[in-house]
Amino acid sequence: MRADAKRNRDHLLAVAGTTITEQGIDVSMRDIARRADVGLATLLRHFPTREALLEALLHTSFDELTAKATALEASEAAESALVSWVRDCVAWTTEYRGVTVLMAAAIEDPESALHAACVTLRAAGARLLARAQATGTARSDIDGDDLFALISMLAWTGDQPALAPRAPRLFDIVASAILASAGRSQGRGVHDEQ
Template structure:
């Protein structure tokens, strides 16, 4: 069963936080907060200004000094990659929390919805990283594996509760989810279209008596 602690090893990548953790030097609480603020600010500024955004502008948005950014992210590439990793980590943490939800069906369909919502937000950042020559898939194979395990756990729980048809298997579910994700990302679905499309797909996932 997927658990929150299973995500701990997935994100020790090429950022200073990952290096600190791998060397047994966890970041202090204030450093973790600063890093999180920088990631949120960077995503906001890059979505607004694109690759022309400066590290100084990101520092101002985050309310931290420029040196704070460089301590965590020595290069812009480190920062960009960390943004993608952080988004995946947030989704995985959310999945772990949903495994404790009382309504297994709502948790399952809610998480799939959140993945599709993330697709519409991700396009701008993905375009920025691609323009910078950064392979956003690099180093994410473990995160992808953890995401599949999380979805499998939520699916199993939802099927056991009777909220999802028993003959829905992971290959079919992942095919549906991939198609939804790519369509939402490329076409930037609005809220209404996303809601209608997901309602139809989710209806097909439910038992029909």
């Protein structure tokens, strides 16, 4: 890719990221093009669909979360690695309002531009979960699909203005439900234990 084409693409991604953060994933491609001070045809030449734009925008974040899972596997206790990674995933998915709906659909649609990245992300979480299950610190009756669904659910909750204030408490409740150590004292959340 030529340097000027890369600059233009990077500019479009930066503007799209800011716009989606502010307005959510339902913002029109026309609005993104207008904010980037380019014509719609220019935006569509780089990103022919909204999913293609989102895949390009989210690619780096997916890679970072996958790499973080690998790093946590090597450096953290199984329980804390799992909880830390899930917390980071939830925080990241709430950055782009509405992206959890797309991710949930994309994981089931091999034709989606986001499918491969979502599958890779789910696999990273499944490895952390399996590691915690092997050490007896996570419930054995859930799998990577369940974990991905729980992350999506928590992120969706954080996207809802009326529910967002409850999101940290709900995260603690869900994290405690994932973990096998049922003897945790009530009223003491995962945040308190780290």
